[in-house]
Amino acid sequence: MDAIAILDFGSQYAQLIARRVREANVYCELFPWDTPAEKVLALQPKGFILSGGPASAYAEGAPYILPYVLESGLPVLGICYGMQALTLALGGRVASAARREYGLATVSPLPGAPLLPVEPFPAWMSHGDRIEQPPAGFQVLAQSPSSPVAAMGDASRRYFGVQFHPEVRHTPAGAELLRRFAVDICAAQPDWTPESIIQASVERIRQQVGEARVLSAVSGGVDSSVATALVHRAIGDQLAAVFVDTGMLRQGEAAQVVQVFRKTLGVELVAVDAAQEFITALSGVTEPEHKRRIIGEKFIRIFEAQAHQMGMPPFLVQGTIYPDVVESSAPDRAQAARIKTHHNVGGLPEDMRFALVEPLRYLFKDEVRRVGEALGLPHELVWRQPFPGPGLAVRCLGEVTFERLERLRQADAIFTQELAQAGLLHMTQGAGTAQAFAVLLPVRSVGVMGDSRTYQEAVALRAVTTEDFMTADWARLPHDLLAQVANRIVNEVAGVNRVVYDITSKPPATIEWE
Ligand code: XMP
Numbered sequence: 001m002d003a004i005a006i007l008d009f010g011s012q013y014a015q016l017i018a019r020r021v022r023e024a025n026v027y028c029e030l031f032p033w034d035t036p037a038e039k040v041l042a043l044q045p046k047g048f049i050l051s052g053g054p055a056s057a058y059a060e061g062a063p064y065i066l067p068y069v070l071e072s073g074l075p076v077l078g079i080c081y082g083m084q085a086l087t088l089a090l091g092g093r094v095a096s097a098a099r100r101e102y103g104l105a106t107v108s109p110l111p112g113a114p115l116l117p118v119e120p121f122p123a124w125m126s127h128g129d130r131i132e133q134p135p136a137g138f139q140v141l142a143q144s145p146s147s148p149v150a151a152m153g154d155a156s157r158r159y160f161g162v163q164f165h166p167e168v169r170h171t172p173a174g175a176e177l178l179r180r181f182a183v184d185i186c187a188a189q190p191d192w193t194p195e196s197i198i199q200a201s202v203e204r205i206r207q208q209v210g211e212a213r214v215l216s217a218v219s220g221g222v223d224s225s226v227a228t229a230l231v232h233r234a235i236g237d238q239l240a241a242v243f244v245d246t247g248m249l250r251q252g253e254a255a256q257v258v259q260v261f262r263k264t265l266g267v268e269l270v271a272v273d274a275a276q277e278f279i280t281a282l283s284g285v286t287e288p289e290h291k292r293r294i295i296g297e298k299f300i301r302i303f304e305a306q307a308h309q310m311g312m313p314p315f316l317v318q319g320t321i322y323p324d325v326v327e328s329s330a331p332d333r334a335q336a337a338r339i340k341t342h343h344n345v346g347g348l349p350e351d352m353r354f355a356l357v358e359p360l361r362y363l364f365k366d367e368v369r370r371v372g373e374a375l376g377l378p379h380e381l382v383w384r385q386p387f388p389g390p391g392l393a394v395r396c397l398g399e400v401t402f403e404r405l406e407r408l409r410q411a412d413a414i415f416t417q418e419l420a421q422a423g424l425l426h427m428t429q430g431a432g433t434a435q436a437f438a439v440l441l442p443v444r445s446v447g448v449m450g451d452s453r454t455y456q457e458a459v460a461l462r463a464v465t466t467e468d469f470m471t472a473d474w475a476r477l478p479h480d481l482l483a484q485v486a487n488r489i490v491n492e493v494a495g496v497n498r499v500v501y502d503i504t505s506k507p508p509a510t511i512e513w514e
Helices: 014-023 037-041 067-071 081-089 174-185 194-209 222-238 253-264 275-281 288-309 322-327 331-341 365-374 402-421 479-492
Strands: 003-008 027-032 047-050 076-079 093-109 121-133 139-144 147-154 159-162 214-218 239-245 269-273 315-317 355-357 435-449 452-465 496-501
Touching: 003 014, 014 027, 014 174, 014 322, 037 067, 047 081, 047 174, 076 081, 076 174, 081 093, 081 121, 081 159, 093 147, 121 147, 159 174, 194 222, 194 355, 194 365, 214 222, 222 239, 222 253, 222 315, 222 365, 239 253, 239 288, 253 269, 269 288, 275 288, 275 402, 402 435, 402 452, 402 479, 402 496, 435 479, 435 496, 452 479, 479 496
Parallel strands: 003 027, 003 047, 047 076, 076 159, 214 239, 214 315, 239 269, 315 355, 452 496
Antiparallel strands: 093 121, 093 139, 139 147, 147 159, 435 452
């Protein structure tokens, strides 16, 4: 499969570049800028994209373009810092700009400029340095008010540079620019489609596991479901799938998981109903981290017992996706990564050593979803919003009891139904919700229903908009919708007489309440 290599010079947008290229159906991989040549060239790239970065290209010790890139004779597109590094490498001049340029700028292409739109277009700028003198052989392709060289190119060597960021949404013409670079300039085949991903994965999985048996833990989440379905497509009955029902899933989800895997996909799924066991283990526990630990440990014990019963297959499926792989090397991500270990099989004890099968290792989340659909998983499962490993235990504040979980499940289902009906259960063009759910609070308040006084629990509704879940804003849901949800919850869910809407952003709050 044709591929583009993206060299990361420390840009906060590096992953976005990769996503845009993949959206153009061209495979690509990200590498830190100083990755040894052999490793990058093993990909057999058809071209290079150099990302932006925080340094000044002319500063001492600044990242630079390793010689193999230009020696390869392949096309190169430098973005922001990448363009400046390219300029220095080829003998041009870069200097600090008198006026820094941050935010939206209008970029005016010169007539006949390749890659760019014909008309002036809005583009996202974020730079303090600029190109003073393009290298020999380069032509200026576009200008902006603060950048005399907003884009440049040497068509004969197929080298290009843009000062703006084509990978961000604020540059609407950027996706097309990246597509043209990959497909027209690098001549990469746009054959990275769900079908070809499935085909390549199936071959890779077969090669890796041979005749051996493979174990998979299905959680009901998108990644473990798609990974399991993919492995099943590759090796059929060599796969043993286990679903531990912790009793902490949302309404109808446990039944759906069993139905989908057994009936739709024909996977021999072993479902362990451990709800009572989990509730018993959580009895009297109210501290959030304590809840998480109990659930994590209990999950591992139950899973371990199942694995032994199945004769300990040597391989284990894991739903690691590309952002996890790329981010795991960055030190400031350690905290985020740790949040997830509570429920991930990554937390398995030493004596349970499996070789890992990670069929989603090179996929972004949206690619995982498209592959899931192509494998026949239902739309509502594949497009499910994120859900924490410990499940409803961390949305049932205070003690987790069966009765309270049911109360929460009912309220949550009403909220979800109403959002779905209003078309707000996904993020489309910045509107809708990235994550929305109900939280049951351990406080009681006084109300009046009919002519009687009530003294019952409160439900908080949480709905956020976010791109990456690292920061989030509360969703500005229509008041009429909130009124309808509140009304239905109080009328239909026994034991709840008050509904509040959470209007804190993250930070300072988190998305989940626990
Ligand atoms: P917070 O609450 O930290 O959540 O803003 C950010 C995102 O992570 C999800 N989350 C978890 N996911 N195990 C997980 O796999 C966990 O323990 C966990 N806690 C929070 C949360 O739902 C949100 O999408």
